[in-house]
Amino acid sequence: MSESTSSCLWANTAVPDVQAQALHGAVSADVVIIGAGFTGCAAALALAQRGQRVRVLEARTVGWGASGRTGGQVIPGLKYDPDELEAMFGPELGPRMVDAAGGVGDEVFGLIERHGISCDAQRKGWLQPAYSAKSLALALRRCDSWKRRGADVTPVDRSRMAQLLGTDHYLGGWEDRRAGHVQPMSYVRGLASAAQRVGAEIHVESPALSLSKQGTKWRVSTPQGSIDADQVLIATNGYTDGLWPGLAKTVVPMMSYQAATVPIPDALGKSILAEGHAASDTRRLLWYFRRDAHGRLIMGGRAPYREDLGAADDNYVRNAVNRLFPQLSSTPFEFHWAGRVAMTQDHVPHLNQLDKGLWAAMGYNGRGVGMATLLGRLLADLASGVPAKDIPFPVTSMHPIVGYPFTRLVARVLVSYYRVRDEMEAA
Template sequence: MNDPGQTPASYWAATAAPLSPGIEGFEGNEQADVVIVGAGFTGLTTGLHLAERGVDVLVIDANEPGWGASGRNNGQVVAALKHEPHEIEEAFGTERGKKLIEAIGQAPDMVFGIIARYGIQCDAKRNGIITAAHSPNALLNLQKRTDVWRSRGAPLSMLPRNEMADRTGTTYYLGGSYDPRGGAINPLAYARGLAGAVLSAGGRLRSDARVTRIVRSGGRHILELAKGTISAGKIIIATNAYTDDLWPGLKKTFIPVRTPQLVSKPLPLGSLATILPSGEIMSDLRKLMFGVRIQPGNRLHLGGGGGTSGADREGSYRNMVRLCCQVFPFLPDMEWEYRWTGFMAMTPDFYPRLFELAPGIAACLGYSGRGIGTATLLGQELAKWASDTTRIDELVLPLSHYRELPYYPFKEILVETAIKYYDARDRLVHALSHGR
């Protein structure tokens, strides 16, 4: 978790507009009705909705807006969690489950709506998302999943193998499913645009503001920082995968998993013409997901393909390149101009967590690879609670029981073991399905 304090030299950073000049480092003593710790998607969208309501809100970050998981991910805006509808209803009850399913399905509308409303320049494209089946069993499961979601009114459609080849530029996949609700953005640019929107709506932002302790005094919450203090009526902790020891045990409620990204140097014109020509973003159903999108300037962008719970490692990138050669064997040798990693917060059941840590203190985290849409949605929900219009137990995401994972001390061993196991399974499935 000891990533350098500067924003990584990613493709996102190279192409995003700079941060708004109105964001200053923290020093001194301030107060606000609501203080949000963490300037990622959750914190920034909560701050934006509160500022739009006229609430006195201050968003702070130990580094700068978008520094953590929000500015390092693949940029997929997805309209679903990682669960089937009946699983969500079983987990949260039929009524609450249906509300959550509907809200998550509308999350991309919310993301692209904010982008349009505030003119955020983040290379936003809503051309849909293709989920690819790499094996007969994956194809069968994908057909069942698509049928279930279609029966619930979701506009998904199956892509037979020939159409899949036309849409993706490869005959590797046996079929796919298309969801027109999704899309893709530059996530760091989105985070920076949200930061500018918070300021324009009347909210405040501070960088270089790491909180070391929270105490209660005189009916207020006091946040202690190295260079001063902040007095708050309510606090929202929105640090997600980069949660530290500020609140005892909070970082032990999920497992941090570092995932890699690769973006090529510009390729010869025409070399990528057949790959996702309609601008969709694609990911497959391997245990170690392989994702592809095309960036401006004829660049190939790969994501997924492995990970670690510790430091960055070369093997994660090599695995992605190997998968790329399997899926697109016709591509020329490529040079990779940008490579970076970032942690995502994985919960055991892949559901996000909403905690009421103490009266007036909430936390929301654990998006498990569904952060852009889900965090944007939950930012709107948290703003309802923080502005005293909705009780926290009435938000669209039900409250979670606060529980530290007993195996957290062994997280690196567990993740490494799981990655090796899933990689072996994926290699076996590939050999059985494709004969090579």
């Protein structure tokens, strides 16, 4: 199933696909971007607005990768709390990273507004409900860490959380009002269309097969064409292939699975996320959920790493729905889909310089709606000559994970272990 988007809610309810053709023949550009998800399309838009000649190569269609399959939750911040990030990256870069990561809501909703992107955008906040006493303490610490920096966040007690979510499963948590949600396929198509309107060329069904240096230029070849360019941006995230040796080994793709119910009648669902929040809980194997514009409930969670996941693999999310909202236990799922989430070993997204004029951004650890939009723009800044020291994120060389062939095995063991720990702590 992961190789297809036919059973995905977003592909079935999005605005029409962008008009784009495959690349034919030999052409030139200032910048070539490989991958048309949030990263690639945000980079293309920013560069084309600055007058650069941009071409995007997408192996399938716009948004075919993770971007058209996400939960669409726009969540500021990274896995680490602001205090932790500042301790990890120091007093100069740390606060700039915190500001940038905390500002992704403004980045996404600002683009949507400025470019008139029609994507059911709702900026009504994000809840992180805690399923255990230990994780509640961590959630409240995270809230406090943001609040001290002036962010629009607030702790939420148990009864208010039950009222906002429509379930009394959780012990409380916090609310981030900078956050929201979008119809992600419509959002990525909207970014691509906005980039086309300011001059970017987007080529679909055009996989980049090779990347080589021809004098001072880069040459990217596809089955029926090639592009010579000064700079190349790789924006392939969890779908990274062998185009640039070693790059795929900098991220570990994990599967995430979602299912969407049929639209829920008010009599059953009025109390569920009644104020329009998105939510992701504090489980190590988190449950994330939201409503769509038609009143469906969308539930997401981890899944085994298989390309052929299907409707029969919905036990994990069905269990989550039944436990949180027992009134929906006989409400059928209408859509099921899965996709690859790119995890990094250090849990921080990577902005890499691979060679002169060759850059990559990936590894959003499940926070890519906002972070990929941001890092796409930062890639555009780097390709426009902004010095790496002025980028509010570390720009590093590539570091493939040592012992990479074993990471999937380790990930499988960890998933089983986390599942047990989650159950034990909730007990």
